[in-house]
């Protein structure tokens with residue numbers, strides 16, 4: 307599914323260079339549940355943005371379902387981002403002028419649902435993350451953890467086959483965090499592929515496989531035993 | 533130091549009311565190290581904003597160092613916010629057009645340091661959170677955890693007597709999180725008062741006292757034994 311070889315990303319800052327990704331190789335198959343861990347600044351979000359087709363590398367290759375992503379048309383990339391991949395951003399990226407409900411409805415617009423069905427699916431998704439009573443709050447009218455949960459509900463609303471979650475529980479108490487992990491496990495059991503970045507050991511061990519990144523390189527790639 | 537009685541904050545949302553704070557009483561003395569814990573949406577950040585003089589309640593009273601905050605002049609409030617209190621925000625609140633260094637220098641401007649001293653203090657603060665090599669990156673050129681650390685460095689740079697930290701380790705791996713907690717413990721030993729909101733049990737137990745909030749009310753207020 308996700309076939310990445312020798313991926314590199316370097317930022318030029320004045321006279322110096324920051325090697326965000328320094329030759330990453332990783333292969334992830336359908337239906338896997340993979341966690342990505344590593345120190346702050348090690349390259350996790352940068353890698354995730356590559357996988358999610360939101361950014362492109364300076365070197366190396368990325369084949370998604372066998373097709374070279376760098377050869378894809380803009381239309382094909384847009385389709386992938388709206389239909390194949392659900393992205394839970396580390397910084398949430400909610401639209402500030404829209405309510406929680408409107409934010410969660412956004413990806414459903416591409417699914418060609420009726421307005422009525424879109425609304426009921428979005429409500430259902432928000433209820434699953436415990437925000438059934440916050441539908442009409444805008445992001446500034448929500449707590450940090452509630453904003454994070456809107457971001458989660460939005461990524462899951464269209465039930466995309468690939469879910470990319472960048473630190474989905476960072477702002478949540480352990481009970482709310484556990485409810486989110488239960489949701490992801492449930493989706494994995496139904497066949498979704500889940501790749502999640504986390505700083506939380508408990509969360510990392512819910513996955514079946516742990517990939518460790520340090521200074522833009524993969525240092526470990528292990529199966530999780532419970 | 534912080535004397536809060538029957539604090540209430542209610543948001544009107546169309547026909548319904550959200551009781552963010554529903555009668556909170558809490559007394560915090562100088563040099564204490566208090567952690568505030570509770571579920572997502574329970575009122576922690578709202579309470580912190582009251583303590584930090586960034587928001588005012590609908591009912592109840594808040595005396596800071598014996599003075600009723602609701603009676604304070606704008607000038608007095610501004611002085612408190614810039615000199616007495618260092619605030620680490622849950623959402624960081626960094627200025628996007630400024631570099632890490634410039635963001636951390638901001639509170640030092642009120643200290644009337646020379647330009648040279650301000651810069652060296654800001655650099656020192658960023659080095660303490662491990663960002664000595666990221667001084668000239670803007671927020672969008674930093675990882676999530678690096679942005680969080682800039683927010684921490686900014687709050688600590690002027691060595692304010694009261695430090696309010698809203699989930700300071702949410703985006704950090706355990707090693708970076710531990711370094712931040714070591715910093716806070718060091719400041720507490722030097723005499724600072726620290727109030728910190730956290731979802732992390734380990735972090736909560738570094739404090740000397742734990743206050744638990746649920747549905748806008750305090751449900752527990754206990755000493756931490758190790």
Ligand SMILES: Nc1ncnc2c1ncn2[C@@H]1O[C@H](COP(=O)(O)OP(=O)(O)OP(=O)(O)O)[C@@H](O)[C@H]1O
Nearest residue numbers: 447449450451452543552572573574575576577578
């Ligand atoms: N401007 C607002 N309008 C309406 N409701 C609000 C507003 N700001 C906050 N709330 C509500 O007040 C409650 C308390 O919010 P607060 O940010 O204090 O929670 P919190 O304990 O910090 O949560 P978290 O752990 O998720 O950060 C939440 O349920 C939130 O939806």
Ligand SMILES: Nc1ncnc2c1ncn2[C@@H]1O[C@H](COP(=O)(O)OP(=O)(O)OP(=O)(O)O)[C@@H](O)[C@H]1O
Nearest residue numbers: 317326346347348349350351352673675676677678
């Ligand atoms: N636009 C940019 N310009 C320069 N450097 C950048 C830029 N974006 C990211 N970086 C650097 O690339 C490195 C990797 O960033 P990335 O966001 O992938 O880290 P991360 O592993 O997700 O960290 P965290 O756990 O803190 O979220 C960081 O050291 C960061 O400073």
Ligand SMILES: [Mg+2]
Nearest residue numbers: 351396675676
């Ligand atoms: Mg990241």
Ligand SMILES: [Mg+2]
Nearest residue numbers: 449450577622
């Ligand atoms: Mg909060």
